[in-house]
Amino acid sequence: MIRHPQDDAELLALVRRYVTPERRYLKLGGSMLRMQSPECDRFMRDLCEDAGLITAGEIATLFEGGWRERRTAAWLVAVSRRTEFRERLGELLLTSEVCRVGLAYSVALVSFGTARDADLLAAYLDRYLCRPDLAYDQTVVMGALQFIDLNLGGDQADRFLGPGGLRQQWLQDASHMQPNTEPNPSFLSLIRRLCVFVDECAEAR
DSSP states (O other): OOOOOGHHHHHHHIIIIIIIIGGGHHHHTTTGGGGTHHHHHHHHHHHHHHHSOOOHHHHHHHHTOOOOHHHHHHHHHHHTTOOGHHHHHHHHHHTTOOSSSSHHHHHHHHHHHHHHHHHHHHHHHHHTOTTTTTTTTHHHHHHHHHHHHHHHHHHHTTTSTTTTTHHHHHHHHHHSSTTTTOOOOHHHHHHHHHHHHHHHHHOOO
């Protein structure tokens, strides 16, 4: 059950502290890559500071909220390298209970970068590449899995990308995808750039 700030004083306080200042929840993701100094420097500094200050309990509470709260929580987890939230991130990604958060979950898992994180991304693809009727985060997660594979020398992505693989079938059957669409290189590049941002934040803490 999703908690709503307007009905939950505890969550509302956390939203006002970590989520809505300077509309942070909207900037987390690709839009922050277009920021220029000094705005980018200030944004990174504030994000790093909050990633160090927020408690595990507060993060857990944000993960019970809507997409704004969950997106913010996932980024704070990524920047603070809180690997204890790995399984929770995998669970949230797999259930896809709210929209607009898949990229944040993926970046957090990629920032951990282990074989287990690849397993969690692959579990999502196993479920949702079989659902061409759902336009969720298939392309984003595929890029994230490719990125981990490149770093680990793994081959998890190969079974989705190969001839007759689930991704090819999904592209053919998904009505929202254009013929001959090849989305993965752009999302792989986006994941790479966002992970560079996370690494810079982690180093600055």
